[in-house]
Every structure is written in structure tokens, then in C-alpha cells.
Amino acid sequence: MIFNIDFETLPREALAAIQLKRLKATLERVYATVPFYKTKFDEAGFVPADIRSLSDLQKVPFTTKKDLRDNYPYGMFAVPMTNVVRIHASSGTTGSPTVVGYTARDIGTWAECMARALSAGGAGRRDIIHNAYGYGLFTGGLGVHYGAEKLGASVIPVSGGNTKRQIVIMKDFGPTILTATPSYTLHLAEVAKEMGVSFKDLKFKYGIFGAEPWSEHMRAELEETMNIKAVDIYGLSEVMGPGVAIECHEAQKGLHIFEDHFIPEIIDPATGDVLPYGETGELVFTSITKEAFPVIRYRTRDITSLSTEPCICGRTHIRMKRVSGRSDDMLIIRGVNVFPSQIESVLMKTEQVEPHYQLVVDRVDNLDTLTVKVEVSGSLFSDEIKVLQSLEAKLSHDIKEYLGVSARVKLVEPKSIARSEGKAVRVIDNRKI
Amino acid sequence: MRVTQISIFLENTGGRIAEATSILAEAGINIRAMSLADTTDFGVLRLIVSDVDKAEKALKDKGFTVGKTNVVAVQVEDKPGGLNNILKILAQAEINVEYIYALLKEGKNAVMIFRFDNTDNALCVLEANNIKIFSGEEVYAM
Numbered sequence: 225m226i227f228n229i230d231f232e233t234l235p236r237e238a239l240a241a242i243q244l245k246r247l248k249a250t251l252e253r254v255y256a257t258v259p260f261y262k263t264k265f266d267e268a269g270f271v272p273a274d275i276r277s278l279s280d281l282q283k284v285p286f287t288t289k290k291d292l293r294d295n296y297p298y299g300m301f302a303v304p305m306t307n308v309v310r311i312h313a314s315s316g317t318t319g320s321p322t323v324v325g326y327t328a329r330d331i332g333t334w335a336e337c338m339a340r341a342l343s344a345g346g347a348g349r350r351d352i353i354h355n356a357y358g359y360g361l362f363t364g365g366l367g368v369h370y371g372a373e374k375l376g377a378s379v380i381p382v383s384g385g386n387t388k389r390q391i392v393i394m395k396d397f398g399p400t401i402l403t404a405t406p407s408y409t410l411h412l413a414e415v416a417k418e419m420g421v422s423f424k425d426l427k428f429k430y431g432i433f434g435a436e437p438w439s440e441h442m443r444a445e446l447e448e449t450m451n452i453k454a455v456d457i458y459g460l461s462e463v464m465g466p467g468v469a470i471e472c473h474e475a476q477k478g479l480h481i482f483e484d485h486f487i488p489e490i491i492d493p494a495t496g497d498v499l500p501y502g503e504t505g506e507l508v509f510t511s512i513t514k515e516a517f518p519v520i521r522y523r524t525r526d527i528t529s530l531s532t533e534p535c536i537c538g539r540t541h542i543r544m545k546r547v548s549g550r551s552d553d554m555l556i557i558r559g560v561n562v563f564p565s566q567i568e569s570v571l572m573k574t575e576q577v578e579p580h581y582q583l584v585v586d587r588v589d590n591l592d593t594l595t596v597k598v599e600v601s602g603s604l605f606s607d608e609i610k611v612l613q614s615l616e617a618k619l620s621h622d623i624k625e626y627l628g629v630s631a632r633v634k635l636v637e638p639k640s641i642a643r644s645e646g647k648a649v650r651v652i653d654n655r656k657i
Numbered sequence: 658m659r660v661t662q663i664s665i666f667l668e669n670t671g672g673r674i675a676e677a678t679s680i681l682a683e684a685g686i687n688i689r690a691m692s693l694a695d696t697t698d699f700g701v702l703r704l705i706v707s708d709v710d711k712a713e714k715a716l717k718d719k720g721f722t723v724g725k726t727n728v729v730a731v732q733v734e735d736k737p738g739g740l741n742n743i744l745k746i747l748a749q750a751e752i753n754v755e756y757i758y759a760l761l762k763e764g765k766n767a768v769m770i771f772r773f774d775n776t777d778n779a780l781c782v783l784e785a786n787n788i789k790i791f792s793g794e795e796v797y798a799m
Contacts (some may be wrong), residue, residue: 288669403681600666600699600722607703607772608755609694634698637668639720 225377227343228336231484232539238533240278242484246512248275251284254518259301260295261520281487281510282498286521289322292462297323301514312362314461316611321445323459324363325516331370333513335422338371338483340466342538344480346430346473347401349376354399354428356408357435358384358646363465364435368403371467377401379535384408384645387415394426402431403457406438406446410579413449415644423450430473432457434466436647437547437565441572443476445579456546459564462522463509469544475536478543485513489521490530493551504529506551507544525551527563555585555651557592560629564650567596567631570622575617576603582641587655594631596623658780658790659727660797661709662770663701665702666722669695677702677721684715689799690770692758703772705730705760707797727776730760730796732789733767740769743788750782761799 227230234242238490265271268285275281285478292300301308309337326334347353353372357364365383372379380399382390390412393399402409409431413423428450434457446454453473459466468486469479482490486509490499493506507526511518526547534542549563556562564583571577580599585592598619606612612635619633642649667673681691687707687764694701695727709725716723733739747754753774760768768791774777783790791799 397750499785602722602724605664605666605722605724607662607701607724609696609701612699613696635666636699637666637720638722640668 225348226538227345232480232482232541232645234484234540236540239483243487243512244275244278246484247278247281247487247510248272250510250512250514250518251275251520254302254520258300258518260291260299260374263561264291268407278487281489281521284498284509284510284521286508287519288465288523289462289525292322293320295545296320298325300519301325301516302518303327308516310366312363312366312461321361322462326339327515330464330517331513333485334367334464335370335374337464337485338367339374340371340482341370341457341467341470342368342371342375342377342401342403342432344470344472344539345401345432346453347372347375347377347432351377351401351429352397352399353377353379353401353403354378354382354390354397354403356382356384356390356412357466358402359429362646363459363461364405364646367459367465367467368432371637387412387645388419391416391419391421394428395421397618398427400427400429402450402452404431404433405435405644405647406433406442407436407644408646409433409446409450411645416639426450428452430455432470434458437549437553437563438610439565439572441569442579445572458547460524460526462517462519463511463524464514468509471546472535472537472539478531478535478541478545480535480537480539480541481530486511488530488542490528491523493523493527501532501542502528504545504548507547527551527554531587553651555583555594555653557594557629560627562594562627562629566627567623568650570626571596571598571619573622574619576601578604578638579639580641580643582649583651585651585653585655592655594629596631596633597636597641598633599641600635601638658729658755658784658792659776660705660730660770660791660793661773662726662728663704663706663709663713663716664726665704665716665723666724667700667702669698669700674702676719677716678740680715680719680721680741681706681712684711686712686715689796690758690760692756692770694756703756705796709793709797726772729769729773729776729779729783730768730791731771731783732791735762735765735767739767746782746786746788747779750778752779752782760796768796 310326313321359365431454455471459468469481489508490505584595616633689705755772
């Protein structure tokens with residue numbers, strides 16, 4: 225079902241007119257209220273009045289993660305703190321955290337987008353949503369929560385962690401929709417199995433998975449394990465949180481971006497040039513309705529492409545391809561660009577390989593080495609060494625063939641790779657460069 | 658006339674074999690025979706135990722990857738050429754041996770564990786040549 229039929233099915237010309245009006249207002253407001261944007265626009269010789277059409281957005285300077293950090297904590301806020309009703313922050317694992325704020329209206333906008341997203345993912349008023357995204361400073365938990373309430377569904381605010389209790393709740397409360405990271409879902413399935421609970425027997429119909437890159441093969445695995453339809457959801461706290469884009473369950477082919485709130489662009493990450501629709505590059509967002517924390521041409525580092533091809537679900541909003549990786553997650557191994565999700569695809573093509581893997585990158589004698597650790601599950605195991613060795617050799621060969629990079633595949637014991645309750649740690653880079 | 662062997666996947670890290678054997682000790686399981694095959698990264702520990710199901714459960718509960726395989730316990734004369742006689746018979750019948758390890762000595766004879774690529778054919782050939790084969794029950798209780 226389409227939650228907001230008026231806005232989600234707008235003819236594209238009408239959508240463009242709304243975008244232009246909202247974009248102009250946003251640029252004028254940040255120029256007047258956020259010193260960072262005023263300085264940046266002035267330096268670039270840009271004034272908001274220069275915007276006459278949507279293509280003029282290209283004249284506006286980019287905003288980067290570093291800009292947000294430099295203005296830590298509240299420097300990018302466009303409203304006084306008295307109007308801010310909520311603060312979230314990114315984990316800050318790779319530097320100081322990024323702090324984002326919301327006005328009451330922003331919270332409403334977010335709930336609207338998230339309600340649309342849940343609805344596109346198969347949820348409705350009658351559904352019970354088991355929300356295993358973390359609640360707290362991370363936007364995942366509360367973002368989904370407000371959307372679920374806006375939609376009128378029943379939400380179980382279970383958050384991440386306490387995995388055994390989650391299984392009991394899934395069994396007893398009968399949730400029909402699961403919202404979680406894909407890696408945590410696999411962990412849930414694993415623990416459920418140990419407890420003698422089959423995910424197939426639970427009442428789940430749809431799973432809405434995101435917050436980390438995942439592959440089509442992982443989708444097949446999740447759909448098979450849980451007997452559900454799995455869709456990809458996208459969002460980032462800097463732009464709003466979850467609910468910036470969602471796959472519709474009808475097509476499961478690309479994520480609709482709620483363009484009446486966010487304008488997406490794809491750029492060449494090296495030159496900053498805007499690329500035409502269909503080409504792969506870095507995703508850039510401009511928010512056009514946010515009050516407390518507007519972002520202007522924010523470089524997400526996520527790699528994808530955009531398509532305006534009409535969708536069978538009836539939504540007219542543009543679709544982005546599943547994110548294939550982040551330009552900062554991208555590993556450069558002996559000059560070859562490698563995304564963890566590509567390795568995942570290769571591994572999961574092989575029957576019986578468990579989706580628990582980790583990439584370890586090192587530098588030995590000035591040469592990059594990639595080791596792919598793969599857990600040996602019951603069905604993969606053999607009492608014959610030669611069978612296990614040929615499996616390692618096959619996986620190495622497949623990685624070399626598909627990705628053009630040599631990797632050493634190392635079979636490891638089950639559960640030896642740490643399980644995450646949020647985003648999976650797929651890469652350990654030991655290189656000291 | 659098959660014997661069930663259990664095998665365990667082990668990473669080559671210190672103390673892993675001891676962890677497996679201590680689980681078996683706690684479960685009151687006797688190890689009849691064992692062999693360890695290893696590579697630089699990992700090893701496969703193969704065991705003949707007094708209680709297969711109990712051992713499998715105890716190890717699985719502790720998170721080990723456990724496999725079960727059919728192997729054959731063959732009586733081998735304990736004298737020069739004893740093993741060679743059996744291997745010659747198998748070679749003539751074109752039966753491949755994946756691996757062999759010793760179980761124990763039963764009177765004047767030794768008992769050895771054979772893993773074949775085709776267990777049914779191997780059993781036929783051995784029986785046709787009057788080679789003594791032990792049943793699982795006999796081996797677990799030895």
C-alpha cells in the first residue's frame with residue numbers, strides 16, 4: 225500500500241516544481257542562519273538567488289563529513305536550541321561523532337517518511353513490528369519506531385541485544401514484520417536454531433533490513449531462512465536517519481528516494497562532476513524540508529546509481545540501486561578496488577557457505593594481503609582434509625576470477641567471528657600506511 | 658559392518674585439542690582411537706569413541722563443528738606384511754583408501770580403521786577374502 229498516495233505518485237514535473245520551491249527556501253534559510261554555509265557560499269561566489277532551475281544546484285558547494293565534524297557539536301544547526309526537541313549522534317568510531325538535531329516538525333517529517341517506508345516494505349496497520357534496530361543515539365531504533373506508530377502498526381521496541389529474549393518475544397508476541405540489520409538477523413536465526421525455534425514457523429511476512437551494505441545473495445538467504453520477503457531500507461543520520469529511501473516489496477528492485485524531502489545526485493567522487501542517471505558514483509543529498517539540521521549537497525560516500533524508470537508499484541519517486549559499498553569502506557588491495565559486499569556475493573554463490581565472514585587486510589613486505597575468514601558450518605565440514613582444502617581453493621579462485629584480486633581463504637571454527645548486535649564488522653585492516 | 662567415526666574441525670590454535678578432549682572427559686566418554694590430520698591453518702580430529710551420540714551432542718553443544726563418517730574396523734595380523742596383505746587385496750580390487758589409522762591390539766592381531774571412498778565395495782572385497790571386520794558395537798566396547 226502507498227502511505228501518502230498524493231506525494232508518492234506525483235507526476236515528475238509536479239515533483240520538480242515542489243523540489244525547486246523547497247530548495248530555494250532551504251538555501252536562503254541556511255545562508256541566513258548557518259555561518260558555515262554563508263562562508264562557504266560566499267567563497268564559492270554563490271548566492272541563493274542564483275538558483276533558477278534544479279540543475280543550478282550544481283553551482284552549490286558540497287558539504288562533507290569533515291565539515292560536520294569541524295562544527296561539532298551544534299555549529300550546523302539552523303534553528304535556536306529552544307526549537308530543537310531531539311538530538312542524535314553517529315557512533316564516532318572513526319573520529320568525533322556527528323551530532324544532528326530535529327525540531328518537532330522534523331520529527332513529524334521523519335515519521336512520515338518512515339511510515340511511507342514501512343508501508344512500501346509490506347507493513348500495514350494490522351502488523352506487529354519487531355524493531356531490533358538499536359534505540360538510543362543511533363537513529364535506527366527511534367526512527368523506525370515513530371514511523372511504525374505513524375503508520376498505526378503495533379511496534380515492539382525491543383532494540384538490539386538480549387538475543388535469547390528476542391527469540392522468546394518473536395515466538396510469543398507473533399510479530400509479522402522484522403526491522404533489523406541483516407547481520408543481526410542472521411545472528412538471531414542462529415540463536416533461534418540453537419533454542420530449537422525455526423524462523424520459518426514464526427509469523428514474519430516481511431523483513432526490512434538496512435544500516436549496512438548487503439548483497440542479493442544475502443537477500444536470498446534471509447528470505448529462505450525466514451520464509452519472508454526482504455527489502456532494503458536506506459538512510460543516514462546526517463540526512464535524517466532511516467527512511468530516506470526504501471525498496472517497494474512489489475518490485476524489490478532499487479530503493480525509492482522520497483524526493484519531495486530529499487534531492488539526490490550522483491557525482492564522480494574524484495572530480496565532483498554530476499553524473500547522468502544510470503551511472504555509478506557517489507550519492508549526494510540535499511534536504512529540502514528539514515528545519516534543525518538541513519544538509520546541502522552532503523557527500524554520503526555511498527556508491528550507487530539512480531534510475532527514473534517507472535516502477536510497477538506506482539510510485540514516481542526515483543530509485544537508487546542497492547548501495548554496493550561506501551567509498552571509505554572500499555579496500556584498495558594491490559591497486560584493485562574491493563568492496564566487502566562483492567566478496568560476500570562470491571562466497572554466498574557457493575552452496576552451504578555460511579554468511580559469517582570477515583576480511584583481514586595486512587601488509588607483508590610492502591605487499592597487501594587479503595585473508596577471507598569463512599566459518600565452517602556442519603554441512604560444509606568433511607572428515608577429509610582434501611575436501612576442505614579444495615573448498616578453500618575454490619573460494620580463492622572464485623574471488624580472483626570475479627574481483628581480480630588474490631585472496632587467501634581461511635576456514636575458521638563456527639562462531640569464531642564476533643557476532644554484532646548492530647552493524648557487522650566485516651573488515652579488519654591491519655595495514656600501517 | 659560399519660563403525661561410526663566422529664570428526665571435529667579445529668583451527669590451529671593452542672589448546673584446541675585439549676578443549677575437545679576435556680569435553681569428552683567431562684561427558685564420561687572413552688576415546689578408543691584417534692588421528693589428527695592437519696594443514697597450516699586447520700586440522701581435522703577423527704575419533705572412535707565409546708558413545709557416538711553422546712560425544713556428538715557434547716561437542717556440538719560447546720560449539721564444535723562435528724561430522725559423522727562411516728569407517729571400517731579391519732583385523733590386521735600383527736606380523737611383517739600383515740597390513741600389506743590387506744592393502745594388496747584392496748589395490749587389486751581398485752578400491753581407494755582415503756586414510757588409515759590404528760585402533761588397538763586385540764590378542765595376536767591389530768585392529769585398524771580404514772576410510773574408503775566406496776565403503777560398500779570395500780566391505781564386499783574384504784569379506785570375500787575372509788578378512789575379519791568388527792562391528793560398531795564391538796569396536797565401541799573394546
